Amino acid sequence: MLMTDIPFDFPELTAQAREAAACAANLAPWSILEAWRLFHTDLPRFFRTLNAEPDSSLLYLFYYLQFTRFAYRKYQERKIPEDVFYHTFSDIGRWEKVCFEHTGAHGLEEYEWLSLHLRLQLFALGRLQFQPVCCPWDLPAVYGIQKGDPVLNVHIPSGSRLTPSACEASYQQAARFFSMHPAVFICHSWLLCPALKNLLPSGSNILQFQNEYTITGVDAESRQAEERIFGCLKSCPSEYPENSYLQKSAKTWLLSGNPLPAGYGVRRLFS
Known part of the structure:
Protein backbone atom coordinates (compact mmCIF):
# COMPACT_ATOMS: atom_id res chain seq x y z
CA MET A 1 0.00 0.00 0.00
CA GLN A 121 -9.53 11.24 23.29
CA LEU A 122 -12.93 9.98 22.14
CA PHE A 123 -14.31 6.52 21.40
CA ALA A 124 -17.53 5.20 19.90
CA LEU A 125 -18.83 2.37 22.07
CA GLY A 126 -22.07 1.09 20.67
CA ARG A 127 -24.69 3.76 20.00
CA LEU A 128 -22.93 6.53 21.96
CA GLN A 129 -19.55 8.22 22.01
CA PHE A 130 -17.53 8.81 25.18
CA GLN A 131 -14.82 11.31 26.01
CA PRO A 132 -12.86 11.16 29.28
CA VAL A 133 -12.75 14.70 30.71
CA CYS A 134 -12.32 16.55 33.97
CA CYS A 135 -15.78 17.55 35.15
CA PRO A 136 -16.28 21.15 33.96
CA TRP A 137 -19.05 22.06 36.38
CA ASP A 138 -20.25 21.37 39.91
CA LEU A 139 -22.53 18.35 40.31
CA PRO A 140 -25.08 17.51 42.99
CA ALA A 141 -23.34 16.07 46.06
CA VAL A 142 -25.12 12.72 45.67
CA TYR A 143 -22.85 11.89 42.72
CA GLY A 144 -19.69 12.15 44.80
CA ILE A 145 -17.95 14.10 42.04
CA GLN A 146 -16.41 17.55 42.35
CA LYS A 147 -15.50 19.98 39.60
CA GLY A 148 -12.23 18.76 38.05
CA ASP A 149 -12.78 15.07 38.87
CA PRO A 150 -12.68 12.51 36.02
CA VAL A 151 -16.01 11.82 34.32
CA LEU A 152 -17.15 10.57 30.92
CA ASN A 153 -18.62 13.12 28.55
CA VAL A 154 -21.37 11.56 26.41
CA HIS A 155 -21.92 12.50 22.77
CA ILE A 156 -24.78 11.30 20.59
CA PRO A 157 -23.87 10.85 16.92
CA SER A 158 -26.48 10.70 14.20
CA GLY A 159 -27.30 7.21 13.01
CA SER A 160 -29.45 4.38 14.23
CA ARG A 161 -32.41 4.79 16.58
CA LEU A 162 -31.62 5.98 20.09
CA THR A 163 -33.33 3.09 21.84
CA PRO A 164 -33.06 2.66 25.62
CA SER A 165 -31.52 -0.80 25.22
CA ALA A 166 -28.86 0.45 22.80
CA CYS A 167 -27.97 3.35 25.09
CA GLU A 168 -27.80 1.17 28.19
CA ALA A 169 -25.51 -1.27 26.37
CA SER A 170 -23.25 1.68 25.50
CA TYR A 171 -23.08 2.87 29.10
CA GLN A 172 -22.23 -0.62 30.29
CA GLN A 173 -19.54 -0.98 27.60
CA ALA A 174 -18.09 2.41 28.53
CA ALA A 175 -17.92 1.47 32.21
CA ARG A 176 -15.85 -1.57 31.26
CA PHE A 177 -13.75 0.25 28.66
CA PHE A 178 -12.89 3.11 31.04
CA SER A 179 -12.56 0.89 34.08
CA MET A 180 -10.26 3.36 35.85
CA HIS A 181 -12.87 6.14 35.65
CA PRO A 182 -15.90 6.55 37.89
CA ALA A 183 -19.01 5.50 35.96
CA VAL A 184 -20.36 9.05 36.04
CA PHE A 185 -21.61 10.43 32.73
CA ILE A 186 -22.18 14.05 31.87
CA CYS A 187 -23.90 15.38 28.78
CA HIS A 188 -24.52 18.78 27.18
CA SER A 189 -27.07 18.30 24.42
CA TRP A 190 -30.31 19.47 22.87
CA LEU A 191 -31.69 16.05 23.81
CA LEU A 192 -31.64 17.25 27.42
CA CYS A 193 -33.74 20.33 26.67
CA PRO A 194 -36.42 20.32 29.41
CA ALA A 195 -38.99 21.75 26.99
CA LEU A 196 -38.98 18.51 25.00
CA LYS A 197 -41.26 17.04 27.66
CA ASN A 198 -43.92 19.41 26.33
CA LEU A 199 -43.30 18.48 22.71
CA LEU A 200 -42.91 14.70 22.58
CA PRO A 201 -44.86 11.64 23.77
CA SER A 202 -43.59 10.31 27.09
CA GLY A 203 -42.51 7.02 25.50
CA SER A 204 -40.33 8.60 22.82
CA ASN A 205 -36.70 7.49 22.61
CA ILE A 206 -35.53 11.07 23.15
CA LEU A 207 -37.43 11.46 26.41
CA GLN A 208 -36.36 8.03 27.61
CA PHE A 209 -32.76 9.09 26.97
CA GLN A 210 -33.37 12.36 28.81
CA ASN A 211 -35.03 10.64 31.76
CA GLU A 212 -31.81 8.74 32.53
CA TYR A 213 -30.19 12.07 33.44
CA THR A 214 -30.58 14.58 36.21
CA ILE A 215 -30.84 17.94 34.46
CA THR A 216 -28.49 20.32 36.27
CA GLY A 217 -28.98 23.42 34.12
CA VAL A 218 -29.66 24.80 30.66
CA ASP A 219 -27.57 26.56 28.03
CA ALA A 220 -29.82 29.46 27.12
CA GLU A 221 -27.50 30.62 24.31
CA SER A 222 -27.55 27.30 22.46
CA ARG A 223 -29.71 26.89 19.35
CA GLN A 224 -28.59 23.31 18.83
CA ALA A 225 -32.14 22.04 19.32
CA GLU A 226 -33.44 24.16 16.45
CA GLU A 227 -30.55 23.13 14.20
CA ARG A 228 -31.02 19.43 14.90
CA ILE A 229 -34.82 19.44 14.75
CA PHE A 230 -35.15 21.52 11.59
CA GLY A 231 -31.77 20.88 9.91
CA CYS A 232 -31.04 24.61 9.72
CA LEU A 233 -31.29 27.86 11.66
CA LYS A 234 -33.74 30.61 10.76
CA SER A 235 -34.09 34.07 12.26
CA CYS A 236 -37.88 33.71 12.27
CA PRO A 237 -39.47 30.44 13.49
CA SER A 238 -42.29 30.83 10.95
CA GLU A 239 -39.78 29.87 8.24
CA TYR A 240 -39.13 26.42 9.72
CA PRO A 241 -40.53 23.31 7.96
CA GLU A 242 -43.25 21.10 9.46
CA ASN A 243 -42.38 17.70 8.02
CA SER A 244 -42.49 15.72 11.26
CA TYR A 245 -44.40 15.64 14.53
CA LEU A 246 -41.44 17.13 16.39
CA GLN A 247 -40.95 19.88 13.82
CA LYS A 248 -44.61 20.88 14.05
CA SER A 249 -44.68 20.91 17.85
CA ALA A 250 -41.30 22.67 18.15
CA LYS A 251 -42.32 25.34 15.63
CA THR A 252 -45.53 26.04 17.53
CA TRP A 253 -43.53 26.22 20.77
CA LEU A 254 -41.07 28.74 19.31
CA LEU A 255 -43.81 30.86 17.71
CA SER A 256 -45.38 31.14 21.16
CA GLY A 257 -42.19 32.80 22.38
CA ASN A 258 -40.81 29.80 24.24
CA PRO A 259 -37.09 28.87 24.13
CA LEU A 260 -35.46 25.54 23.23
CA PRO A 261 -32.20 25.61 25.20
CA ALA A 262 -29.74 22.74 25.35
CA GLY A 263 -29.53 21.01 28.71
CA TYR A 264 -26.74 19.93 31.03
CA GLY A 265 -27.18 16.56 32.67
CA VAL A 266 -25.50 13.87 34.74
CA ARG A 267 -26.16 10.22 35.47
CA ARG A 268 -24.30 7.57 37.41
CA LEU A 269 -24.17 3.93 36.45
CA PHE A 270 -24.80 1.77 39.49
CA SER A 271 -23.72 -1.85 39.29
Missing part, protein backbone atom coordinates in the same frame (compact mmCIF):
# COMPACT_ATOMS: atom_id res chain seq x y z
CA LEU A 2 1.32 3.43 -0.95
CA MET A 3 1.46 6.03 1.80
CA THR A 4 -1.06 8.16 -0.11
CA ASP A 5 -3.60 5.33 -0.53
CA ILE A 6 -6.68 5.51 1.69
CA PRO A 7 -5.74 2.95 4.37
CA PHE A 8 -9.16 1.79 5.62
CA ASP A 9 -12.64 1.31 4.20
CA PHE A 10 -14.63 3.12 6.87
CA PRO A 11 -18.39 2.82 7.14
CA GLU A 12 -20.26 5.89 5.92
CA LEU A 13 -17.39 7.04 3.66
CA THR A 14 -18.50 7.07 0.02
CA ALA A 15 -16.38 5.93 -2.90
CA GLN A 16 -16.55 9.47 -4.31
CA ALA A 17 -15.18 10.92 -1.07
CA ARG A 18 -12.37 8.37 -1.01
CA GLU A 19 -11.43 9.23 -4.58
CA ALA A 20 -11.47 12.97 -3.87
CA ALA A 21 -9.28 12.49 -0.80
CA ALA A 22 -6.76 10.40 -2.73
CA CYS A 23 -6.50 13.08 -5.42
CA ALA A 24 -5.79 15.72 -2.76
CA ALA A 25 -2.31 14.25 -2.22
CA ASN A 26 -1.07 16.57 -4.96
CA LEU A 27 -2.28 19.60 -2.98
CA ALA A 28 -0.78 18.61 0.38
CA PRO A 29 1.62 21.17 1.91
CA TRP A 30 3.45 18.53 3.98
CA SER A 31 4.32 14.89 3.74
CA ILE A 32 2.05 12.66 5.80
CA LEU A 33 4.72 12.07 8.43
CA GLU A 34 5.49 15.79 8.69
CA ALA A 35 1.80 16.56 9.05
CA TRP A 36 1.34 13.87 11.72
CA ARG A 37 4.22 15.25 13.78
CA LEU A 38 2.85 18.80 13.53
CA PHE A 39 -0.63 17.56 14.40
CA HIS A 40 0.73 16.21 17.68
CA THR A 41 3.30 18.88 18.54
CA ASP A 42 1.56 22.10 17.45
CA LEU A 43 -2.11 21.54 16.71
CA PRO A 44 -3.01 25.27 16.48
CA ARG A 45 -0.32 25.76 13.82
CA PHE A 46 -1.56 22.68 11.95
CA PHE A 47 -5.07 24.16 11.89
CA ARG A 48 -3.89 27.66 10.93
CA THR A 49 -1.78 26.42 8.04
CA LEU A 50 -4.45 24.17 6.57
CA ASN A 51 -7.16 26.79 7.03
CA ALA A 52 -5.10 29.17 4.88
CA GLU A 53 -5.15 26.68 1.99
CA PRO A 54 -7.83 27.19 -0.70
CA ASP A 55 -8.85 23.51 -0.48
CA SER A 56 -8.60 23.25 3.30
CA SER A 57 -11.65 21.03 3.89
CA LEU A 58 -10.47 18.52 1.28
CA LEU A 59 -6.96 18.54 2.77
CA TYR A 60 -8.40 17.81 6.20
CA LEU A 61 -10.16 14.80 4.73
CA PHE A 62 -6.95 13.64 3.05
CA TYR A 63 -4.74 14.03 6.11
CA TYR A 64 -7.25 12.67 8.62
CA LEU A 65 -7.79 9.54 6.57
CA GLN A 66 -4.03 9.10 6.38
CA PHE A 67 -3.65 9.72 10.11
CA THR A 68 -5.95 6.80 10.87
CA ARG A 69 -3.08 4.43 10.04
CA PHE A 70 -1.13 5.88 12.98
CA ALA A 71 -4.19 5.85 15.22
CA TYR A 72 -4.72 2.19 14.32
CA ARG A 73 -1.24 1.35 15.58
CA LYS A 74 -2.02 3.05 18.88
CA TYR A 75 -5.24 1.06 19.14
CA GLN A 76 -3.24 -2.12 18.63
CA GLU A 77 -0.66 -1.09 21.23
CA ARG A 78 -3.45 -0.52 23.75
CA LYS A 79 -5.21 -3.71 22.69
CA ILE A 80 -8.40 -1.83 21.83
CA PRO A 81 -10.76 -4.04 19.80
CA GLU A 82 -10.76 -3.46 16.05
CA ASP A 83 -14.52 -2.97 15.94
CA VAL A 84 -14.14 0.03 18.27
CA PHE A 85 -11.60 1.50 15.85
CA TYR A 86 -13.88 1.17 12.83
CA HIS A 87 -16.93 2.33 14.74
CA THR A 88 -15.11 5.39 16.11
CA PHE A 89 -13.69 6.47 12.77
CA SER A 90 -16.93 5.99 10.90
CA ASP A 91 -17.47 9.56 12.15
CA ILE A 92 -15.15 10.73 9.36
CA GLY A 93 -17.58 9.50 6.73
CA ARG A 94 -20.53 10.86 8.68
CA TRP A 95 -19.07 14.37 8.83
CA GLU A 96 -17.83 14.19 5.25
CA LYS A 97 -21.43 13.71 4.16
CA VAL A 98 -22.45 16.76 6.19
CA CYS A 99 -19.71 18.81 4.52
CA PHE A 100 -20.85 17.69 1.08
CA GLU A 101 -24.47 18.53 1.89
CA HIS A 102 -23.50 22.00 3.12
CA THR A 103 -20.94 22.95 0.47
CA GLY A 104 -21.38 20.61 -2.49
CA ALA A 105 -17.70 19.63 -2.15
CA HIS A 106 -15.96 16.69 -0.48
CA GLY A 107 -14.05 17.44 2.69
CA LEU A 108 -14.32 17.97 6.43
CA GLU A 109 -15.48 21.07 8.29
CA GLU A 110 -15.55 19.51 11.78
CA TYR A 111 -11.78 19.13 11.90
CA GLU A 112 -11.44 20.18 15.54
CA TRP A 113 -14.03 17.64 16.65
CA LEU A 114 -12.46 14.82 14.64
CA SER A 115 -9.02 15.61 16.03
CA LEU A 116 -10.28 14.08 19.31
CA HIS A 117 -10.73 10.72 17.60
CA LEU A 118 -7.23 10.79 16.13
CA ARG A 119 -5.67 11.76 19.45
CA LEU A 120 -7.50 8.87 21.14
Whole structure:
Protein backbone atom coordinates (compact mmCIF):
# COMPACT_ATOMS: atom_id res chain seq x y z
CA MET A 1 0.00 0.00 0.00
CA LEU A 2 1.32 3.43 -0.95
CA MET A 3 1.46 6.03 1.80
CA THR A 4 -1.06 8.16 -0.11
CA ASP A 5 -3.60 5.33 -0.53
CA ILE A 6 -6.68 5.51 1.69
CA PRO A 7 -5.74 2.95 4.37
CA PHE A 8 -9.16 1.79 5.62
CA ASP A 9 -12.64 1.31 4.20
CA PHE A 10 -14.63 3.12 6.87
CA PRO A 11 -18.39 2.82 7.14
CA GLU A 12 -20.26 5.89 5.92
CA LEU A 13 -17.39 7.04 3.66
CA THR A 14 -18.50 7.07 0.02
CA ALA A 15 -16.38 5.93 -2.90
CA GLN A 16 -16.55 9.47 -4.31
CA ALA A 17 -15.18 10.92 -1.07
CA ARG A 18 -12.37 8.37 -1.01
CA GLU A 19 -11.43 9.23 -4.58
CA ALA A 20 -11.47 12.97 -3.87
CA ALA A 21 -9.28 12.49 -0.80
CA ALA A 22 -6.76 10.40 -2.73
CA CYS A 23 -6.50 13.08 -5.42
CA ALA A 24 -5.79 15.72 -2.76
CA ALA A 25 -2.31 14.25 -2.22
CA ASN A 26 -1.07 16.57 -4.96
CA LEU A 27 -2.28 19.60 -2.98
CA ALA A 28 -0.78 18.61 0.38
CA PRO A 29 1.62 21.17 1.91
CA TRP A 30 3.45 18.53 3.98
CA SER A 31 4.32 14.89 3.74
CA ILE A 32 2.05 12.66 5.80
CA LEU A 33 4.72 12.07 8.43
CA GLU A 34 5.49 15.79 8.69
CA ALA A 35 1.80 16.56 9.05
CA TRP A 36 1.34 13.87 11.72
CA ARG A 37 4.22 15.25 13.78
CA LEU A 38 2.85 18.80 13.53
CA PHE A 39 -0.63 17.56 14.40
CA HIS A 40 0.73 16.21 17.68
CA THR A 41 3.30 18.88 18.54
CA ASP A 42 1.56 22.10 17.45
CA LEU A 43 -2.11 21.54 16.71
CA PRO A 44 -3.01 25.27 16.48
CA ARG A 45 -0.32 25.76 13.82
CA PHE A 46 -1.56 22.68 11.95
CA PHE A 47 -5.07 24.16 11.89
CA ARG A 48 -3.89 27.66 10.93
CA THR A 49 -1.78 26.42 8.04
CA LEU A 50 -4.45 24.17 6.57
CA ASN A 51 -7.16 26.79 7.03
CA ALA A 52 -5.10 29.17 4.88
CA GLU A 53 -5.15 26.68 1.99
CA PRO A 54 -7.83 27.19 -0.70
CA ASP A 55 -8.85 23.51 -0.48
CA SER A 56 -8.60 23.25 3.30
CA SER A 57 -11.65 21.03 3.89
CA LEU A 58 -10.47 18.52 1.28
CA LEU A 59 -6.96 18.54 2.77
CA TYR A 60 -8.40 17.81 6.20
CA LEU A 61 -10.16 14.80 4.73
CA PHE A 62 -6.95 13.64 3.05
CA TYR A 63 -4.74 14.03 6.11
CA TYR A 64 -7.25 12.67 8.62
CA LEU A 65 -7.79 9.54 6.57
CA GLN A 66 -4.03 9.10 6.38
CA PHE A 67 -3.65 9.72 10.11
CA THR A 68 -5.95 6.80 10.87
CA ARG A 69 -3.08 4.43 10.04
CA PHE A 70 -1.13 5.88 12.98
CA ALA A 71 -4.19 5.85 15.22
CA TYR A 72 -4.72 2.19 14.32
CA ARG A 73 -1.24 1.35 15.58
CA LYS A 74 -2.02 3.05 18.88
CA TYR A 75 -5.24 1.06 19.14
CA GLN A 76 -3.24 -2.12 18.63
CA GLU A 77 -0.66 -1.09 21.23
CA ARG A 78 -3.45 -0.52 23.75
CA LYS A 79 -5.21 -3.71 22.69
CA ILE A 80 -8.40 -1.83 21.83
CA PRO A 81 -10.76 -4.04 19.80
CA GLU A 82 -10.76 -3.46 16.05
CA ASP A 83 -14.52 -2.97 15.94
CA VAL A 84 -14.14 0.03 18.27
CA PHE A 85 -11.60 1.50 15.85
CA TYR A 86 -13.88 1.17 12.83
CA HIS A 87 -16.93 2.33 14.74
CA THR A 88 -15.11 5.39 16.11
CA PHE A 89 -13.69 6.47 12.77
CA SER A 90 -16.93 5.99 10.90
CA ASP A 91 -17.47 9.56 12.15
CA ILE A 92 -15.15 10.73 9.36
CA GLY A 93 -17.58 9.50 6.73
CA ARG A 94 -20.53 10.86 8.68
CA TRP A 95 -19.07 14.37 8.83
CA GLU A 96 -17.83 14.19 5.25
CA LYS A 97 -21.43 13.71 4.16
CA VAL A 98 -22.45 16.76 6.19
CA CYS A 99 -19.71 18.81 4.52
CA PHE A 100 -20.85 17.69 1.08
CA GLU A 101 -24.47 18.53 1.89
CA HIS A 102 -23.50 22.00 3.12
CA THR A 103 -20.94 22.95 0.47
CA GLY A 104 -21.38 20.61 -2.49
CA ALA A 105 -17.70 19.63 -2.15
CA HIS A 106 -15.96 16.69 -0.48
CA GLY A 107 -14.05 17.44 2.69
CA LEU A 108 -14.32 17.97 6.43
CA GLU A 109 -15.48 21.07 8.29
CA GLU A 110 -15.55 19.51 11.78
CA TYR A 111 -11.78 19.13 11.90
CA GLU A 112 -11.44 20.18 15.54
CA TRP A 113 -14.03 17.64 16.65
CA LEU A 114 -12.46 14.82 14.64
CA SER A 115 -9.02 15.61 16.03
CA LEU A 116 -10.28 14.08 19.31
CA HIS A 117 -10.73 10.72 17.60
CA LEU A 118 -7.23 10.79 16.13
CA ARG A 119 -5.67 11.76 19.45
CA LEU A 120 -7.50 8.87 21.14
CA GLN A 121 -9.53 11.24 23.29
CA LEU A 122 -12.93 9.98 22.14
CA PHE A 123 -14.31 6.52 21.40
CA ALA A 124 -17.53 5.20 19.90
CA LEU A 125 -18.83 2.37 22.07
CA GLY A 126 -22.07 1.09 20.67
CA ARG A 127 -24.69 3.76 20.00
CA LEU A 128 -22.93 6.53 21.96
CA GLN A 129 -19.55 8.22 22.01
CA PHE A 130 -17.53 8.81 25.18
CA GLN A 131 -14.82 11.31 26.01
CA PRO A 132 -12.86 11.16 29.28
CA VAL A 133 -12.75 14.70 30.71
CA CYS A 134 -12.32 16.55 33.97
CA CYS A 135 -15.78 17.55 35.15
CA PRO A 136 -16.28 21.15 33.96
CA TRP A 137 -19.05 22.06 36.38
CA ASP A 138 -20.25 21.37 39.91
CA LEU A 139 -22.53 18.35 40.31
CA PRO A 140 -25.08 17.51 42.99
CA ALA A 141 -23.34 16.07 46.06
CA VAL A 142 -25.12 12.72 45.67
CA TYR A 143 -22.85 11.89 42.72
CA GLY A 144 -19.69 12.15 44.80
CA ILE A 145 -17.95 14.10 42.04
CA GLN A 146 -16.41 17.55 42.35
CA LYS A 147 -15.50 19.98 39.60
CA GLY A 148 -12.23 18.76 38.05
CA ASP A 149 -12.78 15.07 38.87
CA PRO A 150 -12.68 12.51 36.02
CA VAL A 151 -16.01 11.82 34.32
CA LEU A 152 -17.15 10.57 30.92
CA ASN A 153 -18.62 13.12 28.55
CA VAL A 154 -21.37 11.56 26.41
CA HIS A 155 -21.92 12.50 22.77
CA ILE A 156 -24.78 11.30 20.59
CA PRO A 157 -23.87 10.85 16.92
CA SER A 158 -26.48 10.70 14.20
CA GLY A 159 -27.30 7.21 13.01
CA SER A 160 -29.45 4.38 14.23
CA ARG A 161 -32.41 4.79 16.58
CA LEU A 162 -31.62 5.98 20.09
CA THR A 163 -33.33 3.09 21.84
CA PRO A 164 -33.06 2.66 25.62
CA SER A 165 -31.52 -0.80 25.22
CA ALA A 166 -28.86 0.45 22.80
CA CYS A 167 -27.97 3.35 25.09
CA GLU A 168 -27.80 1.17 28.19
CA ALA A 169 -25.51 -1.27 26.37
CA SER A 170 -23.25 1.68 25.50
CA TYR A 171 -23.08 2.87 29.10
CA GLN A 172 -22.23 -0.62 30.29
CA GLN A 173 -19.54 -0.98 27.60
CA ALA A 174 -18.09 2.41 28.53
CA ALA A 175 -17.92 1.47 32.21
CA ARG A 176 -15.85 -1.57 31.26
CA PHE A 177 -13.75 0.25 28.66
CA PHE A 178 -12.89 3.11 31.04
CA SER A 179 -12.56 0.89 34.08
CA MET A 180 -10.26 3.36 35.85
CA HIS A 181 -12.87 6.14 35.65
CA PRO A 182 -15.90 6.55 37.89
CA ALA A 183 -19.01 5.50 35.96
CA VAL A 184 -20.36 9.05 36.04
CA PHE A 185 -21.61 10.43 32.73
CA ILE A 186 -22.18 14.05 31.87
CA CYS A 187 -23.90 15.38 28.78
CA HIS A 188 -24.52 18.78 27.18
CA SER A 189 -27.07 18.30 24.42
CA TRP A 190 -30.31 19.47 22.87
CA LEU A 191 -31.69 16.05 23.81
CA LEU A 192 -31.64 17.25 27.42
CA CYS A 193 -33.74 20.33 26.67
CA PRO A 194 -36.42 20.32 29.41
CA ALA A 195 -38.99 21.75 26.99
CA LEU A 196 -38.98 18.51 25.00
CA LYS A 197 -41.26 17.04 27.66
CA ASN A 198 -43.92 19.41 26.33
CA LEU A 199 -43.30 18.48 22.71
CA LEU A 200 -42.91 14.70 22.58
CA PRO A 201 -44.86 11.64 23.77
CA SER A 202 -43.59 10.31 27.09
CA GLY A 203 -42.51 7.02 25.50
CA SER A 204 -40.33 8.60 22.82
CA ASN A 205 -36.70 7.49 22.61
CA ILE A 206 -35.53 11.07 23.15
CA LEU A 207 -37.43 11.46 26.41
CA GLN A 208 -36.36 8.03 27.61
CA PHE A 209 -32.76 9.09 26.97
CA GLN A 210 -33.37 12.36 28.81
CA ASN A 211 -35.03 10.64 31.76
CA GLU A 212 -31.81 8.74 32.53
CA TYR A 213 -30.19 12.07 33.44
CA THR A 214 -30.58 14.58 36.21
CA ILE A 215 -30.84 17.94 34.46
CA THR A 216 -28.49 20.32 36.27
CA GLY A 217 -28.98 23.42 34.12
CA VAL A 218 -29.66 24.80 30.66
CA ASP A 219 -27.57 26.56 28.03
CA ALA A 220 -29.82 29.46 27.12
CA GLU A 221 -27.50 30.62 24.31
CA SER A 222 -27.55 27.30 22.46
CA ARG A 223 -29.71 26.89 19.35
CA GLN A 224 -28.59 23.31 18.83
CA ALA A 225 -32.14 22.04 19.32
CA GLU A 226 -33.44 24.16 16.45
CA GLU A 227 -30.55 23.13 14.20
CA ARG A 228 -31.02 19.43 14.90
CA ILE A 229 -34.82 19.44 14.75
CA PHE A 230 -35.15 21.52 11.59
CA GLY A 231 -31.77 20.88 9.91
CA CYS A 232 -31.04 24.61 9.72
CA LEU A 233 -31.29 27.86 11.66
CA LYS A 234 -33.74 30.61 10.76
CA SER A 235 -34.09 34.07 12.26
CA CYS A 236 -37.88 33.71 12.27
CA PRO A 237 -39.47 30.44 13.49
CA SER A 238 -42.29 30.83 10.95
CA GLU A 239 -39.78 29.87 8.24
CA TYR A 240 -39.13 26.42 9.72
CA PRO A 241 -40.53 23.31 7.96
CA GLU A 242 -43.25 21.10 9.46
CA ASN A 243 -42.38 17.70 8.02
CA SER A 244 -42.49 15.72 11.26
CA TYR A 245 -44.40 15.64 14.53
CA LEU A 246 -41.44 17.13 16.39
CA GLN A 247 -40.95 19.88 13.82
CA LYS A 248 -44.61 20.88 14.05
CA SER A 249 -44.68 20.91 17.85
CA ALA A 250 -41.30 22.67 18.15
CA LYS A 251 -42.32 25.34 15.63
CA THR A 252 -45.53 26.04 17.53
CA TRP A 253 -43.53 26.22 20.77
CA LEU A 254 -41.07 28.74 19.31
CA LEU A 255 -43.81 30.86 17.71
CA SER A 256 -45.38 31.14 21.16
CA GLY A 257 -42.19 32.80 22.38
CA ASN A 258 -40.81 29.80 24.24
CA PRO A 259 -37.09 28.87 24.13
CA LEU A 260 -35.46 25.54 23.23
CA PRO A 261 -32.20 25.61 25.20
CA ALA A 262 -29.74 22.74 25.35
CA GLY A 263 -29.53 21.01 28.71
CA TYR A 264 -26.74 19.93 31.03
CA GLY A 265 -27.18 16.56 32.67
CA VAL A 266 -25.50 13.87 34.74
CA ARG A 267 -26.16 10.22 35.47
CA ARG A 268 -24.30 7.57 37.41
CA LEU A 269 -24.17 3.93 36.45
CA PHE A 270 -24.80 1.77 39.49
CA SER A 271 -23.72 -1.85 39.29
